[in-house]
Amino acid sequence: MVKQKPPVQKNETIELTFEDLTHEGDGVGKVNGYPLFVPYALPGEKAKVKVIKVKKNFAFGKLLEIENVSAERVEPPCDVYIQCGGCQLQHMSYGLQLDMKQSQVKNALRKIGHIEDIPVHPTIGMDDPWRYRNKVQIPVGYRDGELITGFYRKRSHEIIEGMDRCVITAEINDRMVEAVRRMADRLGITAYDEKAHKGILRHIMVRTGEQTGETMIVIVTRTEQLPHEEELVKELHETYPQIKSIVQNVNKEKTNVILGKKTKVLWGEEYIYDTIGDIKFAISAKSFYQVNPPQTKRLYDKALEYANLTGKETVIDAYCGIGTISLSLAQKAKKVYGVEIVPDAISDAKKNAKINHIENTEFYVGEAEKIMPWWTAQGLRPDVIVVDPPRKGCDEALLEAMLTMKPDRIVYVSCNPSTLARDLRILEEGGYETKQVQPVDMFPQTNHIECVALIELKL
Structure with missing residues (x-):
């Protein structure tokens, strides 16, 4: 029996019409019944596609140029949508999602x-399908001698440059992350270097009660000691009255897991509160609570x-x-x-x-x-x-x-x-x-x- 070769080759550029979406949101087009999966393509669109990976029964492609643009295509409001990968569907209308x-x-x-x-x-x-997340966990790093914060670039541990907001996270959480980063940078608190396993500040986590407006700041460090702790804590709670809790979490391990075993309250309460319907919930630094x-x-x-x-x-x-x-x-x-x-x-x-x-x-x-x-x-x-x-x-x-x-x-x-x-x-x-x-x-x-x-x- 003759083994049939796929009708496309790696690095070939083809014209493709998309007819469906995968469960991950990629566009699906077919060449003689052979499916190609292409991120950011939408049903009804015709586009030039570069074939980047070929398997026996399907291939993956990269969108080069759209010739017929779907009415369901929208402009992503996030500047780093493609690099980040945290969202996959910002390019399609909410109805299509x-x-x-x-x-x-x-x-x-x-x-x-x-x-x-x-x-x-x-x-x-x-x-309103934006700004809905009540919790954010942002890694901290260095660039040009300054502390930076931002999500990792897709499939990497490299922090995306120039990322100062997340359009699916509550606006207050963006502001709190920026405030902690700015104060820590001024006080000379060093960022964690995961390769060398040195430095102090690993992540900044913010949790907000959607109904109560109460905010918790969680400062994740590699070390038990947080330099300039009193100054940092005082400036945070005096500047932002919605902060009800400032917590330090210590993670000494060389790991991708964000939170360590030890948590201590630096200022305020151990819990913030929120309500779902008429039921009130206490939320600690480690509590699982729907975002x-x-x-x-x-x-x-x-x-x-x-x-x-x-x-x-x-x-x-x-x-x-x-x-x-x-x-x-x-x-x-x-x-x-x-x-x-x-x-x-x-x-x-x-x-x-x-x-x-x-x-x-x-x-x-x-x-x-x-x-x-x-x-x-x-x-x-x-x-x-x-x-x-x-x-x-x-x-x-x-x-x-x-x-x-x-x-x-x-x-x-x-x-x-x-x-x-x-x-x-x-x-x-x-x-x-x-x-x-x-x-x-x-x-x-x-x-x-x-x-x-x-x-x-x-x-």
Whole structure:
């Protein structure tokens, strides 16, 4: 059998018409049925493309010149959009972004989960899809003898020059990073050099309560000692009254992980506060807290709707984190059990329940796939299970535990359509039926999509 060669060659320049988008937002065009994936190209566009990598069944290309410009193409407002890579979709209209994300969920369900005839609703978007992130973590470096801050260039650890704002981050966070950088530079606090593992200031992290306006500054250092600490702290909190907490995190390791094990409050409170709906949350330097609270509210409202609680139900919230979903559920349920593997998160969950005077929750540290069989042995049978796993999806043992418990409904909150589809297939084969899926755009301008799926026990 003659091996068929791809119809394009590396470094060849071709003319290509784009007909679709990948789940990462790249344009897809075909040469005699052979697909080429090209970043920043849009469906309906015709362009000159340079072929940069050729595989057996597909190739990658670089956009050179657009001949037919799509009506959905917009000018990215970020000056370093192409270099940064933190956002992938700024070149397309927000309407197209929402459509693309709905299609991404539909395609994953069909191709991976073999689930087709269910409603995948239009993506719930934002009225203003900019400046939504309440947290920023910025590396610090040197250039021409001065401290600089900015995100890393795509696929590198080189800080992008001239980056003084991020259009998806709350404006106050930009201002706080710049203030810390400027003061630290004047005080002679040195930047961390990751190659030599020397210097002091590694990262500047800022967290802001979207509803409260409270701000926390986290100064990440390689050393326990922060030179000119008193001067820096005094100038920061006297200049910016919205700052409620200034924290030092010490990371002595030679690692890409941003935060180290030791955290100490330099000034103010250990926590700042924010609200999602009518529930108040305490946020520490290390707390996991959703970066887009308005969309989190929409996501959790949909999860609550799918849970369909009447006040009589027992609910398990697996992967409960700091209790954000658990506490929403507790307002409508008889009892909520939360389980999470991170001890600090469970401490925060208990604290958040106390702050909100919610008494019908119990939180446990451990792996949900191990604790849930123990609950089953104790005779606990939940009416509803809510899962919100990491990108890798649910552990197989957790899926088995849910099938053993046989709740009436499972509400699956997912940040990865592919693993959602895989897990839904397992649940469907175990006697459940997927009823509907609602995508929610938690991260506008990026290719990430969250969604909520309603799964019911077949009668």
